[in-house]
Amino acid sequence: MLGVIDTAAGNIQSVVNALMRIGAAPEVVADAESVMRADALVLPGVGAFAPAIASLRERGIVDAIRRRVQEDGRPLLGICLGMQLLADHSDENGTHDGLGLVSGRVMPLDPAGSADRVPNFGWHDTTPAKAGTLYPDPDESRSFYFAHSYHFVCDHSQAVASTIGFGSGQVTAAIENGNIFGVQFHPEKSQDAGLDVLHRFCSHIGASAPAS
Amino acid sequence: MQYHRLIPVLLLKHGLIVRSQSFSIHQIIGNPVSTIDRLSNWNVDELVLLDISGEDRHDMRRDDHFVRFDGSSTLDLLRYVSSACAMPLAFGGRIRTLEDIRARIAAGADKCIINTEAFRRPALISEASSTFGAQCVVVSIDALRHENGQLEVCIAGGAEPTGVDPADWARDAERAGAGEIFLNSIDRDGVGNGYDLDLIRHVTEAVSIPVIACGGVGAYPEFPLAITEAGASAAAAANIFHFHELSYPRAKRLCIDAGVPMRPWDVSGKWFARDVAYDTDAEQVKIDDRLIRAKEGRFRAAEVNTDGPPAMTWCRNCVYPVISATPMSLDEDGVCMGCRMADIYNDIDDAEWKRREGILFDILDSNRSRDGSRYDCIVPVSGGKDSYFQVHYAKNVLGLNPLLVTYYGNNYTEVGQRNLLHMKEAFDVDHIIVQPGVGVLRTLNRLGFIAMGDMNWHNHVGIATVPMQVAAQQGIPVVLWGEHGYADICGQYSNDDFFEWTYRNRREHMARGFEWNYFVGMEGITAQDMINYRYPSDERLFELGLRGVYLANFIHWDANHHIKLVSEKYGFEISDEPFERTYRRMSNLDDMHENGVHDYLKFIKFGYGRCTDHASKDIRSGEMNREKAVELVRHHDSIKPKDLKRWLDYVGMEEAEFDRISDTYRDPRVWALQDGDWAKASLWD
Numbered sequence: 001m002l003g004v005i006d007t008a009a010g011n012i013q014s015v016v017n018a019l020m021r022i023g024a025a026p027e028v029v030a031d032a033e034s035v036m037r038a039d040a041l042v043l044p045g046v047g048a049f050a051p052a053i054a055s056l057r058e059r060g061i062v063d064a065i066r067r068r069v070q071e072d073g074r075p076l077l078g079i080c081l082g083m084q085l086l087a088d089h090s091d092e093n094g095t096h097d098g099l100g101l102v103s104g105r106v107m108p109l110d111p112a113g114s115a116d117r118v119p120n121f122g123w124h125d126t127t128p129a130k131a132g133t134l135y136p137d138p139d140e141s142r143s144f145y146f147a148h149s150y151h152f153v154c155d156h157s158q159a160v161a162s163t164i165g166f167g168s169g170q171v172t173a174a175i176e177n178g179n180i181f182g183v184q185f186h187p188e189k190s191q192d193a194g195l196d197v198l199h200r201f202c203s204h205i206g207a208s209a210p211a212s
Numbered sequence: 213m214q215y216h217r218l219i220p221v222l223l224l225k226h227g228l229i230v231r232s233q234s235f236s237i238h239q240i241i242g243n244p245v246s247t248i249d250r251l252s253n254w255n256v257d258e259l260v261l262l263d264i265s266g267e268d269r270h271d272m273r274r275d276d277h278f279v280r281f282d283g284s285s286t287l288d289l290l291r292y293v294s295s296a297c298a299m300p301l302a303f304g305g306r307i308r309t310l311e312d313i314r315a316r317i318a319a320g321a322d323k324c325i326i327n328t329e330a331f332r333r334p335a336l337i338s339e340a341s342s343t344f345g346a347q348c349v350v351v352s353i354d355a356l357r358h359e360n361g362q363l364e365v366c367i368a369g370g371a372e373p374t375g376v377d378p379a380d381w382a383r384d385a386e387r388a389g390a391g392e393i394f395l396n397s398i399d400r401d402g403v404g405n406g407y408d409l410d411l412i413r414h415v416t417e418a419v420s421i422p423v424i425a426c427g428g429v430g431a432y433p434e435f436p437l438a439i440t441e442a443g444a445s446a447a448a449a450a451n452i453f454h455f456h457e458l459s460y461p462r463a464k465r466l467c468i469d470a471g472v473p474m475r476p477w478d479v480s481g482k483w484f485a486r487d488v489a490y491d492t493d494a495e496q497v498k499i500d501d502r503l504i505r506a507k508e509g510r511f512r513a514a515e516v517n518t519d520g521p522p523a524m525t526w527c528r529n530c531v532y533p534v535i536s537a538t539p540m541s542l543d544e545d546g547v548c549m550g551c552r553m554a555d556i557y558n559d560i561d562d563a564e565w566k567r568r569e570g571i572l573f574d575i576l577d578s579n580r581s582r583d584g585s586r587y588d589c590i591v592p593v594s595g596g597k598d599s600y601f602q603v604h605y606a607k608n609v610l611g612l613n614p615l616l617v618t619y620y621g622n623n624y625t626e627v628g629q630r631n632l633l634h635m636k637e638a639f640d641v642d643h644i645i646v647q648p649g650v651g652v653l654r655t656l657n658r659l660g661f662i663a664m665g666d667m668n669w670h671n672h673v674g675i676a677t678v679p680m681q682v683a684a685q686q687g688i689p690v691v692l693w694g695e696h697g698y699a700d701i702c703g704q705y706s707n708d709d710f711f712e713w714t715y716r717n718r719r720e721h722m723a724r725g726f727e728w729n730y731f732v733g734m735e736g737i738t739a740q741d742m743i744n745y746r747y748p749s750d751e752r753l754f755e756l757g758l759r760g761v762y763l764a765n766f767i768h769w770d771a772n773h774h775i776k777l778v779s780e781k782y783g784f785e786i787s788d789e790p791f792e793r794t795y796r797r798m799s800n801l802d803d804m805h806e807n808g809v810h811d812y813l814k815f816i817k818f819g820y821g822r823c824t825d826h827a828s829k830d831i832r833s834g835e836m837n838r839e840k841a842v843e844l845v846r847h848h849d850s851i852k853p854k855d856l857k858r859w860l861d862y863v864g865m866e867e868a869e870f871d872r873i874s875d876t877y878r879d880p881r882v883w884a885l886q887d888g889d890w891a892k893a894s895l896w897d
Contacts, residue, residue: 013320017295021483046317047344081345093342116214117422117445119347119391123215123257123475143215143475145258145300147322147347149391166214189300189322191255195483 045081233402263305278725294320404430595632713760
């Protein structure tokens with residue numbers, strides 16, 4: 001079962017719709033017990049870091065995710081805020097602990113030295129950092145939809161799957177670290193490019209019908 | 213580097229998409245799902261959906277359309293449309309509290325657009341921003357430019373002036389935590405003379421958050437200016453995206469060609485194909501359920517209205533009812549958009565007509581064949597009076613060599629058939645008549661009647677498809693249509709829009725959401741049987757730049773004048789026998805059922821018929837007074853026509869079965885069963 005975790009603050013329906021469109025059969029999971037039953041997990045998220053992690057913690061989902069992903073080795077894909085929640089800490093409105101599944105820290109976007117604006121809304125071409133599941137072709141350059149004010153600074157560069165240019169440097173656009181995946185962009189809102197990425201994740205976990 | 217965005221804005225009123233002008237005139241374009249489906253085919257950067265209904269009432273009920281929606285609230289609607297939406301979606305309208313925002317995000321919005329309440333209580337912006345993140349909070353500013361040039365923010369749908377400068381308010385909104393500004397110009401709304409670039413610059417210079425510019429776009433080259441000249445992050449518009457085929461990719465291409473960095477357009481989505489994937493089993497269940505209800509006499513209108521028929525409203529000027537088969541709406545004075553648009557149309561002066569004719573000439577001349585390898589344009593003809601006029605104009609006024617194309621639905625009257633075959637002689641032009649096999653037509657007649665209460669689906673879709681197929685096959689870039697039926701009957705568009713033929717309009721309004729493949733597999737229908745109903749691909753349309761233009765936008769269209777001209781000059785014959793369901797003898801000779809069974813079904817569904825259409829048009833053109841119109845409608849609208857017998861024999865159906873199935877389509881907003889008889893409110897009560 002492919003479980004889409006209900007973060008209680010985001011729009012999970014569009015993620016569910018996108019997964020269904022590519023032939024997967026997602027189920028919404030809202031408690032620790034259902035998280036433990038999932039063969040693979042998608043953690044979507046829109047909104048602020050602190051209330052989202054608090055809501056997961058209250059429902060015992062934080063521990064359930066850690067067990068399922070770290071101990072059982074089940075695949076997980078974090079989307080947007082869902083990717084940031086994978087970090088050790090976030091500096092959004094104070095300092096908060098995250099799931100600690102990927103070493104790193106969530107920090108504010110810094111537009112200095114550019115005409116970029118924060119929040120960063122809109123479409124960027126991502127540059128793959130390595131070939132893998134999300135980006136089989138390291139030369140692939142496609143645009144995805146971003147809507148964020150913070151970004152994930154990974155402690156280990158091997159975890160970074162792709163980046164975008166922002167301000168005077170590069171920020172993490174996707175993460176791929178063993179069984180843990182994350183995308184800062186919204187694949188469910190990125191039409192063909194985004195659905196291709198979801199389809200690659202789902203094919204990897206065996207949850208999707210072949211591309212038509 | 214971030215791409216700039218090109219954003220279509222959909223305005224929703226009571227569940228339907230409207231065209232807006234001056235924040236006050238609203239014409240119904242159609243169902244939002246049809247439009248969102250269409251936009252999904254093209255890599256649209258983002259979609260803005262603004263609910264401008266004054267109250268939370270949404271009504272898209274149409275039992276005879278494929279897209280059915282029975283919800284009645286904003287949230288129902290948002291859930292419904294967001295399920296079709298694979299692009300970022302910003303939603304606005306009547307958002308007052310954090311709970312309103314939470315509910316909209318849960319229902320599918322990625323961002324919420326706040327206008328009046330943000331101005332009245334800026335704390336809402338900060339609360340929303342800290343709860344949901346600034347990227348969720350868009351503050352919408354409606355700015356009015358006064359005659360002295362001064363700018364002022366207006367709230368409450370533009371109705372309430374505030375005395376505040378838009379740049380000052382934008383700055384405050386940014387400080388309060390807004391993630392983005394959606395800036396609209398009230399005085400440019402729907403006018404089509406371009407963005408107010410000074411207004412946009414005024415605001416973009418005041419803030420560092422992104423600004424979406426909206427209001428006034430009348431031509432694609434105006435889009436890039438909001439970005440390159442005025443510093444906007446995104447260029448948005450509402451009306452213009454409804455007016456042309458492939459509007460979004462065409463506008464996008466223009467922006468990119470102008471040097472604005474934008475994501476490429478797409479006309480061949482992999483995960484979002486244009487064809488509908490029907491669930492054939494589920495559709496068969498729906499059809500079977502209807503047949504069972506018909507058999508058992510369970511009619512929705514009878515079950516809903518146990519206390520007699522609901523009240524009805526008609527246009528105060530013509531005789532059109534507000535619940536209708538067309539996208540009809542009334543303004544605050546109770547006058548319909550059909551009448552309003554006819555007034556504007558009739559007021560166009562000779563100089564303006566001359567200018568318009570010049571525009572048409574340029575379109576046709578720039579697309580004519582230079583080397584003689586193809587025809588200059590296509591004129592779709594049924595052989596009716598309008599067809600004669602179109603060909604007269606193309607051939608003998610403009611001097612073009614058109615190819616005539618006809619879909620032959622096998623329902624011609626004798627006179628209609630003579631008129632059709634006479635065209636090649638009267639005009640000395642080539643004429644392709646596509647005649648589908650009669651066995652398939654019989655099946656499509658029957659299936660169309662059962663599935664959507666319209667036996668003429670094949671005819672409407674065939675007429676709307678075959679000429680475009682021939683154009684695509686032969687590489688002819690212009691198809692010259694006569695008038696746009698709904699623009700004429702219910703003022704769906706303004707003629708100033710120079711709206712053109714679109715697949716979206718064909719899908720929703722001619723096909724009722726039922727594409728060719730809906731029928732494949734039913735009663736032995738194969739994909740090959742449906743070739744005449746398959747529209748050319750978007751890739752082909754884009755590559756050829758195929759346009760369908762309406763003659764009525766460029767020259768004064770007057771049916772009563774045309775009939776004289778084509779009868780005297782080209783030998784067009786009018787009917788020797790009157791129709792039962794209308795007093796006009798010059799219309800619909802190409803199809804004996806169009807004024808007969810087909811139109812009777814409109815009466816069964818909505819309580820009015822062709823006579824109402826014709827009388828309303830004649831009132832608007834000054835040929836008839838309302839009293840006379842009411843008398844004619846009273847006489848004609850309810851008549852059960854004699855051609856029904858031919859149709860029943862043709863498809864092999866008993867009259868009683870026809871009646872029972874028809875009754876399942878009676879609209880509960882119109883009909884009730886009273887003492888065993890169907891009853892409705894009437895114009896003459």
